[in-house]
Amino acid sequence: MKRTMRRSAIREELFGYACVAPQLLGFLLFVLGPLVMVFVYGFQSRNLLTGRVSFAGLANYRALLGDPLFFKSLKNTLVFTLGLVPLNVAASLLLSLALAGESRVNSFFRTVFFAPVVTAAAAWAIVWKFLLQGDQGVVNQLLGVVGIAGPNWLLDDAGAMAAVIVTRVIKNLGMNIVIYLAAVTNLPHELYEAARIDGASAAQRFRTLTLPLLMPTTIMISIITMIGSLKVFDHIMLLTQGGPSNATMVLVYYIYFQGFKVFRTGYASALATILFAIVLGLTFAQWRLGKRLSYQEE
Amino acid sequence: MKRVLILLLALCAATAAFAQGGAKTPVELRFTVWTGNEAHLQMLNGIAAKYTAAHPGVTVKFDTIPYDDYPQKLVLQLAGSNPPDAGWISEANAPAFVAAGNLADLTAAAAPYDLKDFSASATELWRKGSAIYGLPFSTSPLVVIYNKKLLAAAGAKTPSELEAKGQWTWEAFADLARTVKAKTGVYGFQTMDGSGYSDNLWATLVPMIRAYGGEVWNGKGVSTLDRPEAVKAVTLLHAMIYKDKSVVPPGEQADFFAGNAAMTVSQISRVSKLVGADFQWGLAKLPKGPAGDAQVIGQAAIVAFKASKNAALAADFAAFMTSKENVAVMTRFFPPARVSVLESESFTKGNPNIPPEAMASVVGAALKVGKILPNHPNFSEIDLAARACFDRLWRPDADVKSVMAAAARAVTPLLK
Structure with a gap:
């Protein structure tokens, strides 16, 4: 048996x-295989064009310490992430609260906000390139109506960074709204009722109930959005190619440049290893912090 | 037993016959190109069909890779054990590919096709020692293509008329663009393929810089972008864009071929885009500058890849494609590097869209004095570094002199 x-x-x-x-x-x-190989390649001098490979020890890592473009791309990646994550999380939270109820208008706007998620990245970028043109661009013409002279967005250092952040936020907002909507729908009504009876204002209810109750979702969304923004590539490639003057040169685009434009795959692998460590470290830190901030039902 | 033996024998014979047949299995050569133009591909397929007729069982498939991604995709295919058999390489990437050692030596394959007929200057870029790694099929000068309708509407003379009077200078070019913009509201000039501030940066800057007596870098590994001649030339371009507002500016789209600009700098392979255009057009050489006539040439060659499984056959096809006969066919779009073809009627009458006199007086004349676009083994890195600096030039308040000095400082270390 x-x-x-x-x-x-x-x-x-x-x-x-x-x-x-x-x-x-x-x-x-x-x-896993490529991940391990990237780590190994980081210690090699490899050239994709010539096919030459030799052991380089820590040479790639030493070289990146003296590479101003590496530090610039690191800084740009952080600026991009710090600009994108709060904007994305705040906007998707507010929109999901606004679109929570069941009504035709809400369904319509949910579809509107989700549409960019399923739009091809290339089509999205091409349309935005037209909209963000200098004098002829729709964005600047609209700004002109209210008396603001917009820059030639994609050719201005700060303008280009702002443009890639905002267009990326609009593109991916829908996904986070859907996740938030699921959480918002499950918020316990009795707590809100009790709060209302106790005389709590809408702002107080938002601060003391909604925000803490949604914290686990917020943490998850923040982590996912942060990882996505640290790894941003297609958007940069299609809109600015790292320009103007490397103002939007983010780390993954720089890895692509080193690996596939000048064919230094060893150096690119070392850069990718650094990115891996950064993403891992930040995710872990955010997760730990989130656990502390999160409301836990005993 | 006997039956079994007979059956076995028959089986052996059949296998042997099959193996023999297998040796003659059809071979398909994969040939990478950066054109997707139907007319170009039709012409190339015609040449391939002739090769198939002479070599039964061998076919050629032309594989289009967009120009901007071309070197990367090629290198990835070579490194990824999926090498094309043969293909095109442009002048900008020639030194890197020749130095890397992944091209096949074409000397033996090209021997039957009168290699000496290629002018020495045309093959210089593709030689290393006694070997030749690329056979140029296109030595195409940059020319000015202009819209006669827009120039007439502006009441301006055409570049060809100015050229005939010896007045075709970059100053005159700027005047013409300004007049068109003022009189018609349409841009006077669109940079090459509309990407003259990014992918075609050098095709925008080099013609003007050389005409003013400058150069982008010298043979001693020093960038000369900061020299007064280069600065003067680029100052003129900057004024055209931001003071005259006569050039399609960076970040904006207005296509010459759709009639939205009066002039562009391009190559005659693009003329096929004008078939069916609702305006008449003409061709002129690049304008002169204070340093005289400085024509600029773009070059591309056919190469065979060492890693190809059919390397010998690929080399043979590369040589066949650049035979006198086939180069004459290709003159329809690509001006030849073969002296005999250049001097023949097949060159002047080769392109049905361009009058023979224009082929001789514009394309032929430019080829005689022209100098190839800049190239270097480290070109990709130089290009990125220079573009990052020149991005600062594309704004109205740019200080041209300091941008050029920064570009020279960025490029020089990469020339070593």
Whole structure:
């Protein structure tokens, strides 16, 4: 009896492994394998064009300490992330609260905000390039109506960074709204009712109930959005190619430049390893901080 | 037993026959190009069909990769064990590819096709020692293409008329653009392919800088972008964009080929885009400057890749494509590097869209005196560094002199 049970347990276990095997194989081949290789390549001098490979020790890491473009791309990545994450989280929170109820108008606007998420990145960038043109751009013409002379957005250092942040926020806002909406819908009504009876104002209810109750969701959204913004590439590639004067040269675009434009794959791998460490470190820190701030039901 | 033996023998014979047939399995050569133009591809397929007729079983597939991504995708394919067999390489990337050692030596394959017919200056970029790694199929000067309708509407003379009078200078060019803008409201000039501030930066700057007696870098590894000649030339361009507002400015879209600018600097391969245009157009050489006539040439060659499984066949096809006969066919879009073709009627009459006299007096004349666009083994990095500096130039209040000095400082270390 015992033996039969053990046998069926083993069989069940094997079946489980067989089920995850395809995914695991894909993960090993396409995620973990390349990840390990990137780490190894970081210690090599590799050139994709010539095919020459040699052991370089810490040379790549020493070189990046003296590379002004590396520090510039690091700074740009932080500016991009610090601009994008709060804007995205705040906007998606407020919009999800506004669009929470069931009505036709709300359904319409939910669709409107979600539409950019399913729009092709290339089409999105091309349209924005037209909208953000100098004198002829729609954005500047609209600003002109209220008496503001906008810059040639994508050719102005600060303007280009602002433009890539805002267009990226609009593009991805819909996804975070959907996540927030699920959380907002599940907020316990009795707490709000009690607060209302106690005479709490709308602002007080938002500050003392909504914000703490939504904290776990906010943390998750912040982490996901932060990782996405640290790894931003397509948006930069399509809108500014790191310009003007490297003002939007973010770390991943710089990795691409080193690896695939000047073919220094060893150096690019060292840069990618640094990015990996940064993302890992920040995610861990945010997670720990979030745990402390989060409201936990005992 | 006997039956079994017979069956086995028959099986062996069949296998042998199959293996023999296998040796003659059809070969498809993959040939990378950066043109997606139907007319260009039709012409290239015509040449490939001739090769197939002479070499049954060998076909060629032209694989289009957009120009901006071309070197990256090529290198990735080479590094990723998926090398094309042959393809095009432009002058900007020639030194890097030749030095990297992944091109096949074409000397032996090209021997039957009169290699000496290529002018020495045309093949200089592709030689290393006694080997030749690329056979130029296009040596195409930058020319001014102009819209006769817009110039007439502005009451201005055409570049060809000014050229005939010996008055075709960059100053006259700027005057013409200013007049068109003032009289018609349409831009006077669009930079090459509308990307003269980014991907075609050098094609925008070099013609003017050289005409003013300057250069972007010298043979001693020093960038000369900060010299007064270069600064003067770029100051004129800057004034055209921001003072005269006669040039399609950076970040804005207005296409010459759609009739939204009066002049552009381009190559004759783009003329096919004007078939069916609702305006008449003409061709002129690049204007002269204080240093005289400084024509600029873009070059591209056919190469075979060492890593190809059919490297010998690919080299043979590369040589075949650049035979006198096929170069004559390609003159329809790509001016030749073969002296015999350049001097023949097939050059002047090769492009049905361009009158023979324009082919001779504009394209042919520019080829005789022209100098190739800048190139360097480190070109990609130089390009990025220079572009980052020149981005500062594309604003109305830019200090041209200090931008050029910064560009020279950024480029010089990369020339070593």
